[in-house]
Amino acid sequence: MADLKVVARNQITKENQVLRQILGICSSLAVTNLMMNSLVMGLGVAFVTGLSSFTISLLNKLIPQRIRMLIQTFVIAFYVILVNLFLQAYMPDISKQLGPYVGLIITNCIIMGRAEAFAAQNPPLPALVDGFFSGIGYLLVLLVISFIREFLGFGTLFGIDLGLNFTRWTLMVMPPAAFFVIAILIWFTSARTIKAEQKERSS
Amino acid sequence: MAPNISPLVIFIASIFTSNMVLANFLGMCSYLAISSEYKTASGLGKAVTLVLIITNVANWAIYHYVIEPLGLEYLQYIIFIMVIAAIVQILELFMDRYMPDLHANLGVFLPLITVNCAILGATLFQVIRNYSFLQTLLFNLGSGIGWWMAIIMLAAIREKMGKAKLPPGLAGPGIAFLITGIMALAFVGFSGIFPVQ
Amino acid sequence: MDKSYTYTLIFMVLVSMILTSILAVSNAAFLPTINANAWKAEQEAILDAFGITVDNPEDFFEKNVKEKDFGVVKGFELTGDLEAYALPFEGAGLWGTIRGYLALDKDLDEILGITFTDQSETPGLGGRIEEPQFRDQFRQVVFKPLKYDSELQAITGATQTSNSVLRIINNFYDQVLPKLEVN
Secondary structure, eight states: OHHHHHHHHHHHTTTOTTTTSOOSHHHHHHTTTSHHHHHHHHHHHHHHHHHHHHHHHHTTTTSOGGGHHHHHHHHHHHHHHHHHHHHHHHOHHHHHHHGGGTGGGGGOHHHHHHHHHTGGGSOHHHHHHHHHHHHHHHHHHHHHHHHHHHHHHHSEETTEEOOOOSOOOGGGGSHHHHHHHHHHHHHHHHHHHHHHHHHHHHO | OOOOOOHHHHHHHHHTTTOTTTTTOTTHHHHHHTOSSHHHHHHHHHHHHHHHHHHHHHHHHHIIIIIHHHTOGGGHHHHHHHHHHHHHHHHHHHHHHHOHHHHHHHGGGHHHHHTOHHHHHHHHHHHHTTOOHHHHHHHHHHHHHHHHHHHHHHHHHHHHHTTSOOOTTTTTHHHHHHHHHHHHHHHHTTTTSSOOO | OOOOHHHHHHHHHHHHHHHHHHHHHHHHHHHHHHHHHHHHHHHHHHHHHHTOOOSOHHHHHHHHEEEEEOSSSEEEEEOSSSOEEEEEEEEEOSSSEEEEEEEEETTSOEEEEEEEEEOOOOTTTGGGGGSHHHHGGGTTEEOSOOOOSSSSOOOTTOHHHHHHHHHHHHHIIIIIGGGOOOO
């Protein structure tokens, strides 16, 4: 069990898929205009990654090497379709907002990445934990980005108007801002990691 | 039922005002990974354009003649991604056999493109917007050209930046995103350069 | 660990069949809810166009709104305290078709409101036509060819989409309004 905790924590911090591995960027930027969208998208990715990794790990010995990528893609697409059906049925407004980006979870490099890098060589339960928490790590980054964008751009958080009176920074709602915010986040985390490494080396 | 928008307008818009990378954030992983050298970036851009056109024309046909009539909309994600994977595989074999020079230049990128969200993204966009055949063709041609433009611009700038001294932590993805953000900002200026009708 | 071709084929077919059947079942199970949601959203859009907010939209709709064939389009008629018509419109936006409902008073000379049910405009820019701030400008406006001025304002940064909306409404005025059969 101690093993699993480490796996989970790593996915959120040291090996965060978005900020450290720079994966899963496409959708990260597209849905971060609103915090609610980020939350739903993040949970969707966590769910799909966890279950895909779990399923693939279960089938590990059975999958012929030749069609490995194909089967992985199939399993991932399977779970994404389930998530999409669920959203359409129970959260139709959000489903409309997320639009094609739910389908694009299939091509989200995080999921394929975890399937190849972890699920293929590990037992089902750790694969589930690793997959799920990689999605959570992704979710947290998305929430930070969308917090900045939604607050400055709309003055709301999760759609709730905070009633603060300041000129809305419309640029935050537009694509360029997503790039700038994530650039700054990556810069910040990279700089901290470099400093930490330097400290380790000198001590 | 297709929208009454001129295919030419769609073509120009998909390059400038709704650029795949700079406005729709699609295809970022390979965009970032392969943009350190101009020549490779240009090769990837051309490969992406080629794959976009071929696979999405195929997906258009499959959607209108197979998926819709049979009511298989809920399976469309799987069908589309399988078609993309299959066509890319066939394309690679075809190029290897009959166009070895082209294969030497572009072939290595092809497997990478299968999971490029730009391809599936374009498919889903064209389905949502219910484009006609001609609109689909020009949409994908424009999207490919737009993606190619974005990546060669980034590569050209990064090659120059290779000699600059950056603050710690900014090198690599950090500066790439900043540059992309500025390009995206510039492209926003293209909105409204032509009337819709 | 190299498996034979036959194994590969059988595995592929088996996996495809199992996964696809699960999806087919899920789809069938979810479909009623998804359709119910779509209809509910439609009802809410129509009531919003009329400018009506109630606690129970479905109940209110059942009691007071009926489908009505206007000849050139099929829309809805509101009866009760307020009498009005909701007519569907569609036209080209910047990116795709914009669809929605235009609510007109009984004499067809005043716009009560407008809602958009379908649009693929740029999120955060053209997509903002769905926001109440933009749509409320059309409430209780005399129905005649419109243009943007100090009273009716387009969305900053979304000129194309804003113009498309006016073009669609004006088109409706020119082409559809004359042909509407109210009886």
